[in-house]
Amino acid sequence: xxxxxxxxxxxxxxxxxxxxxxxxxxxxxxxxxxxxxxxxxxxxxxxxxxxxxxxxxxxxxxxxxxxxxxxxxxxxxxxxxxxxxxxxxxxxxxxxxxxxxxxxxxxxxxxxxxxxxxxxxxxxxxxxxxxxxxxxxxxxxxxxxxxxxxxxxxxxxxxxxxxxxxxxxxxxxxxxxxxxxxxxxxxxxxxxxxxxxxxxxxxxxxxxxxxxxxxxxxxxxxxxxxxxxxxxxxxxxxxxxxxxxxxxxxxxxxxxxxxxxxxxxxxxxxxxxxxxxxxxxxxxxxxxxxxxxxxxxxxxxxxxxxxxxxxxxxxxxxxxxxxxxxxxxxxxxxxxxxxxxxxxxxxxxxxxxxxxxxxxxxxxxxxxxxxxxxxxxxxxxxxxxxxxxxxxxxxxxxxxxxxxxxxxxxxxxxxxxxxxxxxxxxxxxxxxxxxxxxxxxxxxxxxxxxxxxxxxxxxxxxxxxxxxxxxxxxxxxxxxxxxxxxxxxxxxxxxxxxxxxxxxxxxxxxxxxxxxxxxxxxxxxxxxxxxxxxxxxxxxxxxxxxxxxxxxxxxxxxxxxxxxxxxxxxxxxxxxxxxxxxxxxxxxxxxxxxxxxxxxxxxxxxxxxxxxxxxxxxxxxxxxxxxxxxxxxxxxxxxxxxxxxxxxxxxxxxxxxxxxxxxxxxxxxxxxxxxxxxxxxxxxxxxxxxxxxxxxxxxxxxxxxxxxxxxxxxxxxxxxxxxxxxxxxxxxxxxxxxxxxxxxxxxxxxxxxxxxxxxxxxxxxxxxxxxxxxxxxxxxxxxxxxxxxxxxxxxxxxxxxxxxxxxxxxxxxxxxxxxxxxxxxxxxxxxxxxxxxxxxxxxxxxxxxxxxxxxxxxxxxxxxxxxxxxxxxxxxxxxxxxxxxxxxxxxxxxxxxxxxxxxxxxxxxxxxxxxxxxxxxxxxxxxxxxxxxxxxxxxxxxxxx
Numbered sequence: 036x037x038x039x040x041x042x043x044x045x046x047x048x049x050x051x052x053x054x055x056x057x058x059x060x061x062x063x064x065x066x067x068x069x070x071x072x073x074x075x076x077x078x079x080x081x082x083x084x085x086x087x088x089x090x091x092x093x094x095x096x097x098x099x100x101x102x103x104x105x106x107x108x109x110x111x112x113x114x115x116x117x118x119x120x121x122x123x124x125x126x127x128x129x130x131x132x133x134x135x136x137x138x139x140x141x142x143x144x145x146x147x148x149x150x151x152x153x154x155x156x157x158x159x160x161x162x163x164x165x166x167x168x169x170x171x172x173x174x175x176x177x178x179x180x181x182x183x184x185x186x187x188x189x190x191x192x193x194x195x196x197x198x199x200x201x202x203x204x205x206x207x208x209x210x211x212x213x214x215x216x217x218x219x220x221x222x223x224x225x226x227x228x229x230x231x232x233x234x235x236x237x238x239x240x241x242x243x244x245x246x247x248x249x250x251x252x253x254x255x256x257x258x259x260x261x262x263x264x265x266x267x268x269x270x271x272x273x274x275x276x277x278x279x280x281x282x283x284x285x286x287x288x289x290x291x292x293x294x295x296x297x298x299x300x301x302x303x304x305x306x307x308x309x310x311x312x313x314x315x316x317x318x319x320x321x322x323x324x325x326x327x328x329x330x331x332x333x334x335x336x337x338x339x340x341x342x343x344x345x346x347x348x349x350x351x352x353x354x355x356x357x358x359x360x361x362x363x364x365x366x367x368x369x370x371x372x373x374x375x376x377x378x379x380x381x382x383x384x385x386x387x388x389x390x391x392x393x394x395x396x397x398x399x400x401x402x403x404x405x406x407x408x409x410x411x412x413x414x415x416x417x418x419x420x421x422x423x424x425x426x427x428x429x430x431x432x433x434x435x436x437x438x439x440x441x442x443x444x445x446x447x448x449x450x451x452x453x454x455x456x457x458x459x460x461x462x463x464x465x466x467x468x469x470x471x472x473x474x475x476x477x478x479x480x481x482x483x484x485x486x487x488x489x490x491x492x493x494x495x496x497x498x499x500x501x502x503x504x505x506x507x508x509x510x511x512x513x514x515x516x517x518x519x520x521x522x523x524x525x526x527x528x529x530x531x532x533x534x535x536x537x538x539x540x541x542x543x544x545x546x547x548x549x550x551x552x553x554x555x556x557x558x559x560x561x562x563x564x565x566x567x568x569x570x571x572x573x574x575x576x577x578x579x580x581x582x583x584x585x586x587x588x589x590x591x592x593x594x595x596x597x598x599x600x601x602x603x604x605x606x607x608x609x610x611x612x613x614x615x616x617x618x619x620x621x622x623x624x625x626x627x628x629x630x631x632x633x634x635x636x637x638x639x640x641x642x643x644x645x646x647x648x649x650x651x652x653x654x655x656x657x658x659x660x661x662x663x664x665x666x667x668x669x670x671x672x673x674x675x676x677x678x679x680x681x682x683x684x685x686x687x688x689x690x691x692x693x694x695x696x697x698x699x700x701x702x703x704x705x706x707x708x709x710x711x712x713x714x715x716x717x718x719x720x721x722x723x724x725x726x727x728x729x730x731x732x733x734x735x736x737x738x739x740x741x742x743x744x745x746x747x748x749x750x751x752x753x754x755x756x757x758x759x760x761x762x763x764x765x766x767x768x769x770x771x772x773x774x775x776x777x778x779x780x781x782x783x784x785x786x787x788x789x790x791x792x793x794x795x796x797x798x799x800x801x802x803x804x805x806x807x808x809x810x811x812x813x814x815x816x817x818x819x820x821x822x823x824x825x826x827x828x829x830x831x832x833x834x835x836x837x838x839x840x841x842x843x844x845x846x847x848x849x850x851x852x853x854x855x856x857x858x859x860x861x862x863x864x865x866x867x868x869x870x871x872x873x874x875x876x877x878x879x880x881x882x883x884x885x886x887x888x889x890x891x892x893x894x895x896x897x898x899x900x901x902x903x904x905x906x907x908x909x910x911x912x913x914x915x916x917x918x919x920x921x922x923x924x925x926x927x928x929x930x931x932x933x934x935x936x937x938x939x940x941x942x943x944x945x946x947x948x949x950x951x952x953x954x955x956x957x958x959x960x961x962x963x964x965x966x967x968x969x970x971x972x973x974x975x976x977x978x979x980x
Contacts, residue, residue, distance in 0.1 A: 051730065052118065053080035056094075059121035061133070063095035088115040099134040106172045109161050123176050128191070129203040132172060141203075142167035145181075148209045150219075152182035171203075181205055185219045192302035193218060221306035222298045228314045229289045231268050238318040239288075240267040240619065241311060241339070245326035247277030247293070249403075251533050252346055254279070256323040258401045260286045262612035263321075270315050272307070274299065274327065282404040289315070301329055301651075308333035319619035328361040335365045335664055336657045338631065340622035342368040342615050346530040348379040351447065359384065367667055368392045368618040372531035373553025386680050389671045394618070397557060399608025400540045401533050420514040426506055427472055427518035436469040436585035439519035439543075441512065441534040442526070444477040444505070446486055449525035449548075451493060452574055456523065458497035459578035467585050471503045471523075474515060516541050520591065521584055526552050527572065536606045542599030544591065546580055548572055557605050563597035627663065630710035634659035637713050643979040644683045644883045648845070663707045666690060671887075672701055675910030678887040684709050686726040686881050686974050691911035693722035721909060725872075726881050726972040729859035733867040740768040740866030746828040747773040747815055749807035753781045755832040755847065756788035762855040763792060766862040770828075771795040773818065775810035777803050805940030807831035808918060808952050812935050819924045820931050826869050828862075828921045830854060849980040850919045853880035853973045861973055865921045868971060876926030876968025877959060879915035883979060886916055888957065890949030895958050898951070902929035904961050913970065918956045926968040930955070 056062050057080050064079045070092060073079055083094055093100055100116030112119035124131055132138035145151050145167045156166040159179055170181055178188030187204040191197070194217065197207055208219050231239065240263055244256040257279055263269050264286055271283045273292030284290040291311065294303070308330060311317065319340050322331050325347045334341055343366035349355045362369060363384055369392060371377035377395050381387050427437055438457075442448040450473060457471040477487065494503050509515070512534075516522075522538035522545040529535070531553035538545045539554060547555030548571050558564040569576035584591065634640060640658040642650075645665065653661055662684040669681035672694050684690060690708040694700040700711050712718070727733065735741075746763075750756055753776060763770060771794045774785050782798045789796050801810045811829050812819075819827055830851065834843040855862055865878050888895070892908070899906060924931075941950050960970050 053078055053084060056080045056084065056115075056118055056121055059117075059124065061094055061098065061117050061121055066095050067092070084115050084118060088117065093117075095133075097134055102135045102138075103133070103172065106164060106169050109164060109169070110173050110177055112173070123173060126176055127198045128176060129201045131176065138168050138172055141171040144206065145171060148181075148205060150182050150185045150205060150209060152184075155182050156180075170205075175204060183224075186221060186224065189221050189302060189306065190217070190219055192305075193300070218298075222294045222303050223306040223310040226291055226294070228291055228310060231270075231315065232288055235268055235288070237266065237268050239270055239315045240616075241270050241272055241315070241317045241320035241334070242287070243272040243320055243322045243327045243330050244274065244283065245324045246275040247273055247279040247283060249278055251530075252324040252344075253277065254401050254403060254533060255344075255346075255398055256321075257282055257286060257404060258399070258608055259321060259323065259612055259615065261402075262609060263616065264288070266616070267318075268315075270311065270317065272311065272330070274330075279404055299329060301333070304329035304333040305336070308337050308339070312337040312339060319623045321615060321619065322362070322366070325355070325358050325362065328358040331362050332365040336653070336660055338628070338660055340368070340619070340664075341366040342370065342619045342622070344370050344372075344615075345380065346372055346376065348376060348528055348530070349383045350379065351528065356383065363387060363390065364668070365664060366392075367622040367664065369394070370615065370618070371395045372398050373556050375550055375553065375556065376530045386669070389674055389677050389679050390668050391670070392618070392622075392668060394614070396611060396614050397553060397605050398531055398536070399611040400536050400602075400606045401608065416511065419509065420511065423509055423511075423514040424518055426504060427515055428470070432468065432470055434468060436467060436520050436581070436588075437518055438469065438471045438521045438523050438581060439515055439538075440471070440473040440475075440523050440525060441515075442475045442532070444473070444475050444487055444490070447527055447529070448475070449527050449551075449572075450475075451486075451490055452525040452527075452548075452572060452577075453523060454490065454493050454497065454499065454503055456525065456574045456577045456581070457499055457503050459574050460581055461497075461499070461502065463575075463578055464582045464585070467582065469502060469581075469585060471499075472515070472519075473503070473505050474507075474509060474512065475505075476508050512537070516543060519543055520588075521546060521581060523577070523581070524548075524552055524554055525577070528552070529554075536602070539598055540602035540606050542595035542602070544584055544594050544598055546577055548577075557601060558598075561597075561601050563594075564601050567598075624705075626706065630707040631656075631659050631663060633710040633713050634662065634707065639685045639709060639713070641683075641685050643977055644685065644881070646682070646979075648979045662709065666707055666709075667705060670694060670701075672911075676888050676892060678885070678889055681885050682883045683881070683885055686728075687724050687972060688712065689722045689885065689911060689913055691885060692909065692913075693720070695911055696720060696722060721912070724913065724970050724972060725868075726974050727864055727868045727878070728974050728976060729861065729864055730976060733864060733871055735870055736860075736864045736867035738767055738863070740863060740870065742768075742825040742866050742869060743823065744768060744826045744828070744862070744866060745771045745773060745818070745824040746830065746862075747775070747811050748829075749801075749810045749831040750774065750776045750781060750785060751803075751806075752832045752834050753784045753788070755834075756785055759830070759832075759851060759855065760788050760792060762851055762857050763862065765856040766860040768860075768863050768866050769794050770862060771824070772797065773815055774798045775801045775814060777801065802937050803943055804937045805935075806945060806952055808955055809935075809937060809940045812930060812933075812955075813937060816931050816934075819927060822924070824924060826866060826921055827924050827927075828854070828865075830919045833917060833919075845980040846917060849882075849978055850880045850917050852978050853975050854878075854919055854921065857975075859975055861975065865973060868973075869921070869923065872969070872971075874967070874969050875971055876923050876963040876966060877915070877970045878921040878973055879913070879959075879970065880917075880919065881972035881974040882916045884916060885911075886914075886957075887911065889953070891954045891957055894949070894951050894954035898933070898954055898958060899961060901933060902958075902962065902965060904929070904958075904965050908961060912957075912960055913972075914957050914959050916956075918952075918959075920959065922963070923968065926963045926966045929962050929965050930958075 062080050067079045088100055094117040103116045107119040153166045160169050175187045180186055185205055190204040190208060242260050244253055247253055260269050260271055268288040271287035271290040274294050275296055276293040317339055320334050322341045322343045325345055331341045331343055343362045374395050440453045444450050453473060522543045524535045524545060524547045529552040535554035547568050549555060549568050550571050555568045559568040569580060635656050638655050640662045642658055645662050665681055669679040671677045671679040672691055693708045693712055700706045700708050776782055785798050801814050833847040869875055963970055
């Protein structure tokens with residue numbers, strides 16, 4: 036990001052830009068003043084930026100702007116050289132040279148590194164500039180590649196600690212990183228991206244698979260590729276290899292990958308996404324399995340929406356919260372195979388309760404690719420089938436009741452429960468002849484202390500020799516399905532396994548544990564098959580059902596027909612893929628692209644409002660896509676009582692209020708509200724309000740205000756009082772203080788904290804009722820109503836311990852920074868805003884969060900009736916979150932007229948939500964409008980919480 040463009044409007048040099056230059060350490064004010072003979076009252080840094088550099092003057096005695104300027108200008112940095120230097124240094128990394136000797140010393144070392152290809156690099160820069168000098172002065176900092184074998188931008192993203200430590204990427208890699216096994220190129224640089232078939236003009240869809248093993252999710256992914264390939268050019272993206280790799284490649288138009296597991300990291304995913312979009316321009320992506328999570332935000336940032344198939348449970352997914360957060364915050368469409376899988380996420384991500392684009396769709400019956408690794412002749416296949424049939428029903432056991440189980444031998448699959456059920460059935464029905472056959476790998480693989488060792492011991496102690504059989508996987512399960520009288524899906528937890536789908540669609544009576552697998556949900560939903568689902572892990576109940584099936588074999592044909600019917604109605608692969616496609620096409624609606632382009636052109640999205648603190652830096656295009664994605668997921672316009680994770684996209688605009696007032700934004704086609712608002716010329720309404728910024732000073736804001744100003748601050752926690760005192764001292768305007776607290780001891784601390792305050796200080800002891808609102812409206816009612824002040828502010832020493840002290844501190848700092856000051860004199864700016872606009876009634880910090888009514892609407896409506904505020908109250912609105920603000924006392928008259936006493940407030944401890952205090956906080960804008968006044972915001976750029 037070019038910091039110059041942020042600090043300095045086009046064609047202007049501001050005092051903020053001069054401050055930035057001074058803070059960089061490159062500007063020697065004493066040297067420059069001697070050089071120019073500036074009068075003391077003139078700003079030396081500003082003089083250099085506006086005039087000096089144009090005349091060849093330098094910011095210090097070792098800086099050579101005339102040498103640096105051609106190199107900087109070649110990359111668009113054509114302003115003052117010292118400012119360009121400071122801007123480039125602010126991007127991080129090693130300190131940049133400031134003159135020719137320093138640059139030549141670094142270039143000399145660079146020329147000895149084989150990864151620097153001067154001929155290659157010369158083609159990237161204007162003719163006449165030395166390649167090595169250009170690289171060390173600006174090229175590496177901007178991510179230009181010194182050769183095809185090294186990517187400095189990628190290296191910096193992978194190892195940000197090196198950049199923070201001031202290391203130069205290429206030098207570090209050559210002398211240290213390559214010996215440490217560090218990566219210097221992204222996977223996207225080494226992988227092949229084959230061209231699409233010539234003449235095929237069908238749209239492109241990506242199918243991203245985390246691996247190509249012969250397991251559930253990859254087999255499903257292969258089936259999805261085959262079905263989508265009928266209508267699309269499918270690009271199969273393989274994150275890891277496996278035996279199905281060739282099958283995916285044969286079914287897709289193009290295959291990219293596989294990657295290596297060590298390459299599964301955000302920087303790699305970003306470059307993979309960038310290359311995939313550049314080469315294939317996909318319509319949408321299907322990301323199959325939570326393990327593909329990195330590709331979801333990466334593709335979204337390049338405008339490609341994902342339909343994410345989530346098969347995993349939170350409980351057995353490593354780093355589940357991080358992985359699933361990538362999907363739930365970025366994928367416009369999420370599909371779970373069963374309700375229990377969805378519930379696992381809902382139980383751990385409360386935000387999903389009000390997210391759009393979530394579906395539960397059982398997957399279709401999957402075909403299995405052939406296995407060339409164990410390919411057999413027809414005769415060998417017949418022999419294998421005969422052997423399997425003989426195992427299922429050996430000689431003398433032709434009439435046994437055969438129960439089949441399939442899956443890897445592991446505890447999650449419940450193989451021990453399979454054995455326990457067999458033992459229980461033996462005890463319950465010693466007269467029955469039965470045979471339990473489990474087909475699956477791993478039984479012979481574990482050591483003496485493994486699960487399988489205990490499983491074998493369990494079988495021996497239960498005397499099940501000959502009744503329970505474990506065999507290794509087979510190429511063709513069909514003979515086993517044909518020989519089975521029942522299928523037992525005994526998993527402790529399984530999403531929607533393919534073997535269960537196979538058994539049900541073949542009409543095999545399938546027994547499941549309740550709340551253990553998606554197959555059980557399907558069977559339990561139909562009256563004819565409901566009895567096949569038994570209480571969770573209840574082996575006695577399972578044995579009872581199997582015993583009844585074995586004793587009443589004459590009923591099996593009817594039951595098989597019912598099970599097959601349920602399977603046909605539920606598990607349809609063509610229907611499943613069609614549902615995926617419909618959601619993908621909807622997410623890729625071209626109308627979204629028009630909105631995106633409008634947001635990009637306007638450059639209106641504020642990264643510090645729309646993104647939480649610590650989020651990765653996004654460019655203007657990515658910000659537009661991010662804001663649109665968040666809106667599509669979390670807008671909750673149909674649930675006005677809910678506060679969602681949606682954040683404000685730009686200052687002075689409430690997207691939910693706008694969307695509700697403009698139904699065409701939501702229906703029939705979903706539009707982005709900011710883009711729609713821009714398209715209509717930014718119309719004013721209850722969805723917008725003016726916002727005042729210190730970067731656009733108002734007349735009078737740079738001096739003391741003529742207004743009579745008072746500020747009330749309530750301190751339950753007095754340790755933060757010195758911070759408020761300091762922030763007040765950053766302003767020029769006079770301000771009387773009314774301070775309230777709960778004890779005389781606290782009052783004495785406040786006296787000491789504000790003893791140097793310019794203005795009157797009135798400290799009062801108040802009851803511990805009403806938090807900060809009670810002291811303001813009850814204790815200070817007379818002061819507010821007297822007319823002695825033009826503007827009255829209200830803040831408090833918020834800590835919000837119920838949410839977490841760290842969050843409370845961040846919130847308070849954000850509010851005080853924007854309302855009082857610190858970086859900028861915000862009290863002065865607020866006072867100037869009230870002077871400029873006589874209709875302004877309230878100023879609040881422009882909060883990133885869009886908080887709703889939650890549990891407070893009933894309280895608010897009762898109070899609104901008492902204040903003659905028209906009902907119904909707006910569903911979506913801006914209010915001073917945290918109850919901190921500046922206001923004209925006359926605009927607060929309805930609140931004062933309520934005459935609230937101490938007993939009107941709840942006793943401590945006060946609930947987190949749903950009290951008169953929370954209702955009063957939200958009623959502030961309605962009160963202000965009731966008196967005919969307007970509201971506005973205060974915004975210090977870069978602040979966030």
